[in-house]
Amino acid sequence: xxxxxxxxxxxxxxxxxxxxxxxxxxxxxxxxxxxxxxxxxxxxxxxxxxxxxxxxxxxxxxxxxxxxxxxxxxxxxxxxxxxxxxxxxxxxxxxxxxxxxxxxxxxxxxxxxxxxxxxxxxxxxxxxxxxxxxxxxxxxxxxxxxxxxxxxxxxxxxxxxxxxxxxxxxxxxxxxxxxxxxxxxxxxxxxxxxxxxxxxxxxxxxxxxxxxxxxxxxxxxxxxxxxxxxxxxxxxxxxxxxxxxxxxxxxxxxxxxxxxxxxxxxxxxxxxxxxxxxxxxxxxxxxxxxxxxxxxxxxxxxxxxxxxxxxxxxxxxxxxxxxxxxxxxxxxxxxxxxxxxxxxxxxxxxxxxxxxxxxxxxxxxxxxxxxxxxxxxxxxxxxxxxxxxxxxxxxxxxxxxxxxxxxxxxxxxxxxxxxxxxxxxxxxxxxxxxxxxxxxxxxxxxxxxxxxxxxxxxxxxxxxxxxxxxxxxxxxxxxxxxxxxxxxxxxxxxxxxxxxxxxxxxxxxxxxxxxxxxxxxxxxxxxxxxxxxxxxxxxxxxxxxxxxxxxxxxxxxxxxxxxxxxxxxxxxxxxxxxxxxxxxxxxxxxxxxxxxxxxxxxxxxxxxxxxxxxxxxxxxxxxxxxxxxxxxxxxxxxxxxxxxxxxxxxxxxxxxxxxxxxxxxx
Amino acid sequence: xxxxxxxxxxxxxxxxxxxxxxxxxxxxxxxxxxxxxxxxxxxxxxxxxxxxxxxxxxxxxxxxxxxxxxxxxxxxxxxxxxxxxxxxxxxxxxxxxxxxxxxxxxxxxxxxxxxxxxxxxxxxxxxxxxxxxxxxxx
Numbered sequence: 001x002x003x004x005x006x007x008x009x010x011x012x013x014x015x016x017x018x019x020x021x022x023x024x025x026x027x028x029x030x031x032x033x034x035x036x037x038x039x040x041x042x043x044x045x046x047x048x049x050x051x052x053x054x055x056x057x058x059x060x061x062x063x064x065x066x067x068x069x070x071x072x073x074x075x076x077x078x079x080x081x082x083x084x085x086x087x088x089x090x091x092x093x094x095x096x097x098x099x100x101x102x103x104x105x106x107x108x109x110x111x112x113x114x115x116x117x118x119x120x121x122x123x124x125x126x127x128x129x130x131x132x133x134x135x136x137x138x139x140x141x142x143x144x145x146x147x148x149x150x151x152x153x154x155x156x157x158x159x160x161x162x163x164x165x166x167x168x169x170x171x172x173x174x175x176x177x178x179x180x181x182x183x184x185x186x187x188x189x190x191x192x193x194x195x196x197x198x199x200x201x202x203x204x205x206x207x208x209x210x211x212x213x214x215x216x217x218x219x220x221x222x223x224x225x226x227x228x229x230x231x232x233x234x235x236x237x238x239x240x241x242x243x244x245x246x247x248x249x250x251x252x253x254x255x256x257x258x259x260x261x262x263x264x265x266x267x268x269x270x271x272x273x274x275x276x277x278x279x280x281x282x283x284x285x286x287x288x289x290x291x292x293x294x295x296x297x298x299x300x301x302x303x304x305x306x307x308x309x310x311x312x313x314x315x316x317x318x319x320x321x322x323x324x325x326x327x328x329x330x331x332x333x334x335x336x337x338x339x340x341x342x343x344x345x346x347x348x349x350x351x352x353x354x355x356x357x358x359x360x361x362x363x364x365x366x367x368x369x370x371x372x373x374x375x376x377x378x379x380x381x382x383x384x385x386x387x388x389x390x391x392x393x394x395x396x397x398x399x400x401x402x403x404x405x406x407x408x409x410x411x412x413x414x415x416x417x418x419x420x421x422x423x424x425x426x427x428x429x430x431x432x433x434x435x436x437x438x439x440x441x442x443x444x445x446x447x448x449x450x451x452x453x454x455x456x457x458x459x460x461x462x463x464x465x466x467x468x469x470x471x472x473x474x475x476x477x478x479x480x481x482x483x484x485x486x487x488x489x490x491x492x493x494x495x496x497x498x499x500x501x502x503x504x505x506x507x508x509x510x511x512x513x514x515x516x517x518x519x520x521x522x523x524x525x526x527x528x529x530x531x532x533x534x535x536x537x538x539x540x541x542x543x544x545x546x547x548x549x550x551x552x553x554x555x556x557x558x559x560x561x562x563x564x565x566x567x568x569x570x571x572x573x574x575x576x577x578x579x580x581x582x583x584x585x586x587x588x589x590x591x592x593x594x595x596x597x598x599x600x601x602x603x604x605x606x607x608x609x610x611x612x613x614x615x616x617x618x619x620x621x622x623x624x625x626x627x628x629x630x631x632x633x634x635x636x637x638x639x640x641x642x643x644x645x646x647x648x649x650x651x652x653x654x655x656x657x658x659x660x661x662x663x664x665x666x
Numbered sequence: 667x668x669x670x671x672x673x674x675x676x677x678x679x680x681x682x683x684x685x686x687x688x689x690x691x692x693x694x695x696x697x698x699x700x701x702x703x704x705x706x707x708x709x710x711x712x713x714x715x716x717x718x719x720x721x722x723x724x725x726x727x728x729x730x731x732x733x734x735x736x737x738x739x740x741x742x743x744x745x746x747x748x749x750x751x752x753x754x755x756x757x758x759x760x761x762x763x764x765x766x767x768x769x770x771x772x773x774x775x776x777x778x779x780x781x782x783x784x785x786x787x788x789x790x791x792x793x794x795x796x797x798x799x800x801x802x803x804x
Contacts, residue, residue, distance in 0.1 A: 162760065234757040343673050355678065359685040366689060371700055381700035383719055384693055385771070391692040396685065523756065525736045571760070581760050600758055601733040610733045612757060 001064055005055040005146035012048035012103075013136035015041045016129045023126025027195075035122035039110050042125055045132060046107040053100040056093065056145055060086055065156050068149040069093060075158035077551070077576060082164045088172050089159055091308070092145035098289070099135040101177045105184055105209075106132065113205055120202055123191035131183055134315055143308055161552075161574040161582050167227030175224060175247055178217030179285040182250055184209040185257075186282035189275050193326040198271065198333055203261060208637050210278070214258060215633040217251045222626030233583040233598040235521060235614035237622065240389040245368045246288030249361050253281035256357040263347045266412060268337025270347075272327065273354070275334070279323040284361070286316050291368075342414035349407030356400045363392040390516070394447060398454055401509060404502055405458035408465060426464060431457035451513035459506050462499055469496065489635055497636030504632055507625030514618030522613045523600070535615040537595050538562040544606040551575055554584065557599045557609045569599040569611070593617045698771065704746025706774055719771045720780065722749060726764040742768060742780070751780045759787035 019041035026034030056069070060083050065071040073086040073093070088097040106128040114121050139145065185206040192202035224247070225237035238244060257277035263270045290312035340348055366373075367384045374382040409423040434456030435449065443449050466485065469492070473484035488496040524532040526541035533539075542558040545568075556570030570584040588595040596614035603609075699709075699718045706713060706720050722742030730739040738753040751770050762768065762785070771784035 233760065339670070340674055341670050343670070343677060348674070351674075352677070352681070355681050359681070362685065363689055370693070370697075382697050383700045384696050385698065388692045388696040391696065392685075392688045395688060523736050525734050527734075579761070579763055583760055598757070601731055601736075601738075603733045608734050610736045 001055060001059055001062075002067055002146045002148045005052050005059070005067075006140070006144060008048045008052040008055065009136060009140040009144070009146070012045045012052065013133060013140045015045040015048065016133035016136055019045065019129035020126050020133060023122050023129065027122050027126070035125070038122060038125045038129065039114065042110055042129055042132075043107055045129070045136075046103040049096075049100050049103040049132075049136070052139075052146075053096060056096060057084060057087060059146075060084060063156070065153045066148050067145070068147050069145045071149055071153055071156040073157065073159055075156040075576060077155075078159060078164070081169065082159055085163075085168050085172075086159050088176065089163055089168075092139070092143045092147075094172070094176055095135060095139055095143060095308075096145050097173065098176050098180050099132065099139060102128075102132060102135065102180050102183055105181060109184055109187075109209070117201060117205055120188070120191050120195060120197055120205070123195050124187050127187040127190050128183070131187070134311075138308055138311055142311065158576050161572070161577055161580050162231060165227070165231055167223065167231060171220060171223040171227050174216060174220035178213065178220040178247070179250065179289055181209070181213035181216050182254065182278075182282045182285045185213065185278045189278045190323065190326060193275065193323075193330050196330065196333060198330065200265065203265060203274070206278070207261070210254060210258060210261075211633055211637040213281075214251070214254050215630055215637070217247070217254065218626065218629050218633065221247060221251060222623065222629075225626075226623060229619070230585065230587065231582070233585050233612070235519070235596050235598070235612065235616065237515075237619070240364075240367070240386045242291055242368050243288075245364045245389075246284075246291050249364055250281045250284040250288060252357050252361050252364075253277055253284055256354045257281060259350045260354050263350050267347055269340070270351070271334040271336065272331065275327060277354075279319075279327075280361075283316065283319055283323070286312065286319060290316055344410060344415040344420065346407060346410045346412045349403055349410055353400065353403045353407060356396050356403060359396050360393055360400075363396070364389065367392070397509070397512075398450055401451075401454040401458055401506075404505065405454070405461045408499070408502075409461055423461075423464075427457055427460040430460040434460075445517050448513050448517040451509065451517075455506050455509050455513070458502065462503055462506070465499055466496070491640075493635050493638050493640060497632050497634075497638070500632030500635055501629050502632075504625045504628030504630075507621050507628055509625075511618045511620075511622035511625060514621070515616050518617045520613075520615040523610065524613060525608055525610045527608045532611070532613065534613040535593070535595075537613075537615070539567075539597070539611075539613070541609055541611075542566075544602055544609060555599070555602065556584065557602070557611065559597065559611075567597060569597045571599050589620050591620055594619045702746045703742065703744050703749045706749065706780075707747060710774060711776065713774050714776055715773070717771065717773060717783075719769055720749060721767065721769045724762070724764055724766050724768055729764065738785075742770060749780050750778065751782050753782040753785050756784060758785060762787045 019038045022034050022041060023038035025031065026036075026038055056067075058064075059067050059070045060074055061080065063070070063074070063076055063083075069090060069092050070086075073089050074083050078086070086093070088094045109128065110121060110125055113124075117124075188202045188206045188209070192198050224244070228239075229237040254277075257274060260270050260277060261274050264274050290309065340351070342348065367388050371381045371383050374380055405427065406424075409427075411419060431453055435453045438449055438452050438456075443452060466488070469488045470481055470484045473479070473487050474481060477484060477487065479487065489500075520535050522532070522534050526532055528541055528543050531538055531540040539559045539561055542560055545556055545558060547554045547556070552572040552574045554570050554572040556568040559567050559569070561567060567586045567588065568584075569586040571581050572584060573581045583598055586595075586597045588597075594614075594616045596616055598612040599609060600612050601610040699705075699713070699716065701709070701718055701720050703720060703722055706718065720742065722744045725741040725743050725748065728739075728741035731737075732739075736754065738758055740751055740753075742749045742751050753770065753772075766787050769786040770780060770782040771786070772780060772782035775781050
């Protein structure tokens with residue numbers, strides 16, 4: 001089994017190298033057969049990486065402890081589903097997982113885009129092979145998941161109990177896939193730069209790929225928040241931990257790109273900027289993997305320091321050098337077709353949105369690497385914690401929200417005074433009314449008040465947009481209101497799917513503002529029979545109970561609530577791993593707040609217990625908003641009905657127009 | 667009539683300045699020294715009034731929990747020294763225990779104890795544990 005896995009990885013590495021070389025020669029010698037051969041090498045590599053991946057899964061399922069990776073991360077007692085999840089719980093496995101998903105995405109890319117992009121695809125193939133070759137080199141020669149143990153063991157170490165949770169099944173694979181998925185747009189961007197085909201073709205090709213990356217990363221981030229909230233027991237969902245920040249930054253760059261790319265499609269501007277953003281998203285994804293894996297920063301995720309840090313650093317440096325060099329080389333060909341005419345225009349609002357998102361990236365990045373920088377500069381390690389990130393990003397997020405409300409209402413080029421009044425009068429009035437109402441309802445904290453007013457404003461603009469669109473559609477088609485609304489999503493999926501994402505972001509913002517400004521937290525120590533109060537909840541401690549089964553011993557506190565119901569927060573000590581107890585947190589969700597109870601400690605005689613109590617307002621909205629964002633992104637990326645029925649016509653039609661644009665550029 | 671380009675430059679500069687100010691301002695209010703035990707002791711008494719972070723390993727047999735008072739006392743040690751820590755009123759990570767790498771955040775008191783307001787634990791040993799040969803030998 002070890003041999004099969006190692007050989008497939010080595011074979012895949014050889015094929016990836018061959019694919020790269022064949023692509024380069026195919027392009028230079030103008031030999032289409034060689035380019036085709038590169039494509040086949042890529043598909044062969046995909047097959048071999050898949051074989052390696054399946055081999056490792058089989059190793060886990062058959063408890064093949066000859067493989068040290070399997071022995072380190074699984075045991076016979078684990079349920080099969082977590083045994084499979086152990087695949088990506090360690091370094092080698094997560095590298096293989098990244099490599100495998102990239103192989104899948106690469107194969108899909110060449111399969112789906114080869115015919116539409118005959119000129120660009122040899123470049124893309126070569127670049128994808130190069131990226132795969134890097135990972136395969138690490139996997140085959142530096143950190144093999146198929147390394148064997150020099151001795152025999154009957155059982156493995158098992159997986160950390162805290163990882164044996166539903167979240168483990170979906171968050172890490174989603175997150176890693178999210179990092180990985182920026183590779184495809186990056187490959188297209190570099191391919192466009194190298195080939196000099198900097199027209200609209202490459203942008204169109206990566207629209208769905210970058211939306212897919214955005215979607216996967218959004219889901220990964222929300223799932224991570226959900227998991228942390230339900231498992232870790234500190235009452236929060238986001239802690240500005242380096243690993244979280246690392247995952248957040250490529251998402252921000254990608255979000256900026258998805259917006260500014262529209263300016264390029266529409267007006268032929270921001271060409272260098274868009275390339276920079278897509279390159280940045282990829283670099284930040286690699287940087288994220290690097291800081292997670294290299295141990296240069298301390299994090300609660302705390303992966304072991306490893307030997308692959310320098311390789312990632314080298315890859316990062318190489319990627320930066322190559323991308324920057326190509327960008328500078330192609331600068332003369334990246335002239336804007338038009339100029340910004342007015343601050344009050346759609347393109348200007350996209351530009352502000354981009355600047356603000358970059359501002360968040362700069363803030364998060366500097367805060368994350370601050371200990372490294374300060375140590376290098378002053379010889380002292382200085383950290384900045386969550387208060388720093390909150391203080392910097394809060395105002396920027398607020399400005400972003402406002403931009404999100406204003407942008408869609410502005411026309412391209414420039415807005416006249418009349419447009420301004422027509423589009424903004426109602427939403428601004430509603431926002432003003434919302435402000436007064438919120439104040440009257442007791443929202444007095446300036447941050448929360450501004451945040452919620454911004455939410456009201458953005459939501460109002462979105463409602464008006466949907467209303468206007470639906471009414472217009474109803475007039476044209478004579479359908480019912482609901483039918484017309486459905487039509488918006490079907491026929492203008494890009495625009496209204498995007499709005500749906502904005503709705504999701506507003507819902508998320510409501511959750512963040514509520515839980516950041518109005519969280520209640522208490523630590524209480526209760527004797528049996530004593531009552532504690534937090535918010536409107538009263539909890540009486542009725543005693544402790546212990547339940548034991550083959551896997552774990554669980555101690556739970558029985559707490560009766562004022563409404564007569566009973567909750568039992570507990571702590572479980574696992575038989576195989578008594579050093580890593582897990583908390584059984586009780587979360588009572590209502591639409592507007594969660595009661596969150598953690599059993600922290602108890603006296604040996606069970607007469608008293610220490611509890612952590614939280615009331616977290618609006619957290620349910622976070623999950624809801626996350627779901628809406630994901631659905632909205634899927635709607636946006638969904639193939640247009642017309643393109644599905646008659647792809648040939650649509651593909652051919654825009655050509656002449658693009659030519660004109662190309663002439664203008666030249 | 668001011669040109670559109672100038673307006674954009676001004677808007678960009680204002681935005682840049684605002685973000686720069688935010689970062690600078692927040693760093694100066696929320697920056698904390700991240701020290702070893704030895705560095706912390708060397709910085710006393712100047713460090714008494716500051717919030718700092720200190721990393722160390724929890725010394726075996728040093729943990730005293732009081733579930734009634736809700737306090738946790740332990741000694742954090744590293745190669746440069748030992749530090750008694752008093753932690754009150756907060757989340758104790760599940761993996762906290764002897765031999766665990768912790769980061770404590772709080773103030774160093776003149777009586778030599780560290781009054782922690784935040785406790786983070788790390789478990790580098792666990793995610794990537796190496797497999798040991800069976801103890802019985804074969």
